[in-house]
Amino acid sequence: MRGADILARTLALAGVKHLFSLSGNHIMPVYDAALDAQLDIVHVRHEAAAVHMADAWGRLTGEPGVALLTGGPGHANGVSALYTALASESPMVLLSGEAPLAERHKGAFQEMAQAAVAAPLVKAAFTATSAATLATDLARAWRQAKFGRPGPVYLGLPFDVLEAKCDAAPVEGTAFAVKPIPFSEAAAQAVLAELARARRPLFLAGPAMGTDRGRAALVALQGATGVPALCMESPRGVNDPSLGAFARVLKEADLLVLLGKRADFTLRYGQAPAVGAACRFIVLDPDPEALRQAGYAIGDPARLALAALADPFEAAARLAGLAKPARSGWAGEVDAAVRARPAEWATIAGKPGAVHPAEVGRAVQQFVDAAPEAVFVADGGEFGQWAQACISAPTRIINGPAGAIGSALPFALAAKLARPNASVVALLGDGTAGFHLTEYDTAVREKLDFVGVIGNDSCWNAEHQIQLRAYGRERAHGCELLPTRYDRAVAGLGGHGEHVERGADLAVALARASKSGLPACVNVLIERLPAPAAHA
Ligand SMILES: Cc1ncc(C[n+]2csc(CCOP(=O)(O)OP(=O)(O)O)c2C)c(N)n1
Ligand SMILES: [Mg+2]
Numbered sequence: 001m002r003g004a005d006i007l008a009r010t011l012a013l014a015g016v017k018h019l020f021s022l023s024g025n026h027i028m029p030v031y032d033a034a035l036d037a038q039l040d041i042v043h044v045r046h047e048a049a050a051v052h053m054a055d056a057w058g059r060l061t062g063e064p065g066v067a068l069l070t071g072g073p074g075h076a077n078g079v080s081a082l083y084t085a086l087a088s089e090s091p092m093v094l095l096s097g098e099a100p101l102a103e104r105h106k107g108a109f110q111e112m113a114q115a116a117v118a119a120p121l122v123k124a125a126f127t128a129t130s131a132a133t134l135a136t137d138l139a140r141a142w143r144q145a146k147f148g149r150p151g152p153v154y155l156g157l158p159f160d161v162l163e164a165k166c167d168a169a170p171v172e173g174t175a176f177a178v179k180p181i182p183f184s185e186a187a188a189q190a191v192l193a194e195l196a197r198a199r200r201p202l203f204l205a206g207p208a209m210g211t212d213r214g215r216a217a218l219v220a221l222q223g224a225t226g227v228p229a230l231c232m233e234s235p236r237g238v239n240d241p242s243l244g245a246f247a248r249v250l251k252e253a254d255l256l257v258l259l260g261k262r263a264d265f266t267l268r269y270g271q272a273p274a275v276g277a278a279c280r281f282i283v284l285d286p287d288p289e290a291l292r293q294a295g296y297a298i299g300d301p302a303r304l305a306l307a308a309l310a311d312p313f314e315a316a317a318r319l320a321g322l323a324k325p326a327r328s329g330w331a332g333e334v335d336a337a338v339r340a341r342p343a344e345w346a347t348i349a350g351k352p353g354a355v356h357p358a359e360v361g362r363a364v365q366q367f368v369d370a371a372p373e374a375v376f377v378a379d380g381g382e383f384g385q386w387a388q389a390c391i392s393a394p395t396r397i398i399n400g401p402a403g404a405i406g407s408a409l410p411f412a413l414a415a416k417l418a419r420p421n422a423s424v425v426a427l428l429g430d431g432t433a434g435f436h437l438t439e440y441d442t443a444v445r446e447k448l449d450f451v452g453v454i455g456n457d458s459c460w461n462a463e464h465q466i467q468l469r470a471y472g473r474e475r476a477h478g479c480e481l482l483p484t485r486y487d488r489a490v491a492g493l494g495g496h497g498e499h500v501e502r503g504a505d506l507a508v509a510l511a512r513a514s515k516s517g518l519p520a521c522v523n524v525l526i527e528r529l530p531a532p533a534a535h536a
Pocket of ligand 2: 381431455456
């Protein structure tokens, strides 16, 4: 066997079915080995798309998604997308081919310090050194991606390691499972005692609990304790558009229990006025560095009731198991605040050629509600914020705390692959659509039908709105786009296109797009509005 065969077999052993990839010289041995290991290759049109797909796969399945890229420029193209996976705490493994070890420092083709390039964007980055240790390297990367706070891990694959012959097949004995950090009963009782003393406590979970499993755990935790349990995964933080008037109730909380939730910019570092000046904290985090950072951000040690190394899922389950149910008006108040939306959104309508984003939200919500199983994908920009404010679905994937736009279309493809029976609908702005529009070609080849809804305001509107606010209308420039017919571009790529200029036509267009059985694009001419403000 070659190193490449050991790698492919080990991937299969770990349960991998798909490699999200863009080909290149350095990784062709893996393509060859993938045949025998029965690994499917999803061949994308830009390396960053492959990384975004592995990210979405990790969030939807709980097992790392795997991206396979070529060396040098292929790797460099892909690493940008690691930023989103890292901030969203998504388990994934990036495998990139590298120049042969034997040619290092001689000016090899596409030679680059690839692990160093990936390092700031991953939990761990290392390069394989021999075929004999490749399987254990992969298992190590796999476990690192899943352990504690999940995230991306980079493993470099030098070409000569992939080509090297290896007698034994050292794939046995490799372990892919991780044991979570246990949460003791004593620790749980300490937290419950603090909760009992608090009048308005909140559980706040980080992005790792934004998954289906995480949200279910939070529902169970709230049910058992009577303490509101929310997940924060928006770069808008306390003004997360999907959390309604959360910012208002947060100010009133007197105890925040952070479940793997960083006390970072999204929580305004735990400071007033976003958080009450006397509000206390319990920080439960699988990462010692995050505990240190939370202490530093919060500042006043008197406000830190407890900080402990903990797996948020273990902690949530243990707390739910030991809690005595308590009902308070506070939980109802928080639930109502999170659900609060301006009444006029139920009826508001734009003009022909300028559909109101809330109209798009209403139509998509109906579409989602009618589907037996739905995955809702939302990306950034003002339109993405409207989408997150207006639409809820059993499963949601957003671009997350990274605040990087562009991932929606790759996310949608991976979602359809992970959930073949689900209706997948992705909402994104017209600027955002440009990043990975050609992935519709990948979707056509892979027969991954989903509905992409592009809010087309001919503008990089989020930045345009900053110009309007900060510099005035007369100095707003450079953020214009054209009213491009993205639906026609998608039809040209072999998908289905719909063009909508009136809100009343949305439902029919969405239905036709879905029934087409093709990857579809609904290009909606929308009003150029600022994102919804945090609701009072
Ligand atoms: C990778 C990346 N590049 C740039 C930005 C800055 N940015 C945030 S929103 C935005 C505009 C997005 O335009 P569009 O997708 O059309 O959405 P709109 O705001 O117009 O609704 C830009 C450029 C970013 N967040 N991420
Ligand atoms: Mg736009």
